[in-house]
Amino acid sequence: MEKAFELAEVKNDKKAQYGSYYLKDEASYWWDSTKALLKGEAISWEKFTELFLEKYLRSYMQDRLEMRFLDLKQENMTLAEYEVKFSELARFVPEYVNTEVKKVKIFQQGLKPWIRSQVALLEIRTYAALVQKAMIVEGEREITKRESEGKKRKFEESEQDQGSSKFRGKFGKNVGS
Template identity: 50%
Template sequence: MEKAFTLIQVSEESKTDYASYFLKGEVNYWWESTRALDGEGHVSWTRFTELFLEKYFPDYLQSLLEVEFLELKQAEKSVSEYEAKFKELARLAPGYVRTKIQKASRFQQGLKPEVHSGVVALQLKTYHSVVQVALVIESDQKLAVKEKGDKKRKSESVTNKSDQEESSQKFQKRFGRNRNKRFKRQGFPQLWPNST
């Protein structure tokens, strides 16, 4: 709402009226009854936001979200997924990310160890740079895993091919010898020479 107020230059006195105009359904009923119970003629924007947050974002919920933010880890999420969740919760726990350095440090703490170690070594000071480096490290690690898998498959393919050739040669030796003996007995010319 604050962005809209700035964009269309709503005066401080009109903010509550403007915001309450957009309330719908249950929220609108809540506001109508709250305004009637509050007893004041005009409710200031500051008072409106206090009442609204009290109702729809109570202290216990704020505390739960702060704890969730403090315990947030990347775990199995990608860096992008982790960053999205981090930004969502950081808005609700602004006391922990007041400065660029605090925000960068807090984000860094939740990264996977293999990404974290690369980021920490660079001693980055801004949130943006920490996120960018984490994305690069993650991308590099995925590429390394893919290359390792490709090499392993190629190695297995070469091993399987040589095993197949060896089996084929053994089969031909055994089968060829027996076949040549049978054909000789029956008067047919030899198909495979004795020496291989």
């Protein structure tokens, strides 16, 4: 819905009106009665979404989503996967991410420890910058890992070659010749 608002350049004071237009059946009836109870009060998009979620995302589900968000750790996910999951759950707990500082702090806490230690030194203040720097750290680690695996493989191959030449050197000719 937010993307549609952005595309149509809907002003903040009109978002609730536009959003409620798309409600159907029971949700539409619910909104009509809720509006009547609010008696002409100006309803912001934030208030509309709060009321909608309160009605259709029961407190039990809200609590479960909040816990999933607070317990979210990168663990075996790539940074891109973690960021997607973080953003997906953050929609349901806006009070935890309503400032850049809060969003950065919570996202950073969930990072793999080796990434977190690298980006913590940078004291990053914006979410976008944190995600970008964390992706760089993760990418550099992958490059370093591949390079060291390549060197290890070359070393092992050279050890095998040296081992077989030592064997031939001790006994003269290859065994079985």
